[in-house]
Amino acid sequence: MTLLEVTSDRVRPRTPSDEHTPKDILDFEFDPEGKLCHFVVRLGNVPSSLETCAGLVARHRVTILSGFHQKFSDSLLWSFFADFAEADISPSALASEIEFLPSSQSVRFKTATRGLLIDSFHFPILSSGERSIILTAGSLEAIFQQVRGVFGDGASARVLLFEMGKAAGAAMMKGVLDRLGPSFVRDELQTIMSLYSSSGLGRLHLVSLDFNQETAEVRAYDNFECATFKLSKVPRSNFIRGHLTGWFSQLMGTFLEVEEQHCVAMGNPFCYFGVKPMNSVGP
Ligand SMILES: [Zn+2]
Secondary structure, three states, rough: OOOEOOOOOOOOOOHHHHHHOOOOOOOOEEEOOOOOOEEEEEEEOOOOOHHHHHHHHHHHHOOEEEEEEOOOEEEEEEEEEEEOOOOOHHHHHHHHHOOOOEEEEEEEEOOEEOOOOOOOOOEEEEEEEEOOOOOOHHHHHHHHHHHHHHOOHHHHHHHHHHHHHHHHHHHHHHHHHHOHHHHHHHOOOOHHOOHHHOOOOOOEEEEEEEOOOOOOEEEEOOOOOHOEEEEEOOOOOOOOHHHHHHHHHHHHOOEEEEEEEOHHHHOOEEEEEEEEEEOOOOO
């Protein structure tokens, strides 16, 4: 029997937030008092090119606010938001100095409009190499509320949200299987579950997994779908429950069902999902 106990309370941090810090993506900054600027620098992929460029920026007391860098076969891209409020150089002068670096290939920059800086250099957004779209949790919850407003807070809305989640979960797992292969995914599923937190859906932990019995248990913290409900008498997850249904059904190549056994909407500290074969008898 393939039984994997992947998480225990003994090794789990006492407070789940110990594990994670927020990840701010490079898309929006607003500071009317600052002198904000967005730089996109392409450097030769040679040792210390990024370090040299960052050192030049720091020497001019430019405050780097956020950003990312990406390595390509022949170059290195560094994109960052910066504040020039304390700097001893203008953005255009800094761009000129960066252009003179031996490893420099290109420099682009854009200054903020009345303190507002929104990324207009990068498109599309890629996650695992696939085009991705960012929705705030508030936007997604507003969509769900609209669904409940149109269909009522009953079976129709639950089924619709569940099926939406199921399709999304199956698509995500299919992409993972195509990219990593079934054997790797089965062996490293605990690590791969981090896709839920890396994509912002929630912090999901695989508690147990049994491929032979086709069962699993998942503990979910910060499930956005349930956090807005208070004192519910029933579990409130439909989209994430559907997502896990599609995810595990795609993984195991069979039809599974997922039951939400505990829910933050009912006052529990986390949502808890049990995965089992469809129409199986038992808890
Ligand atoms: Zn819940």
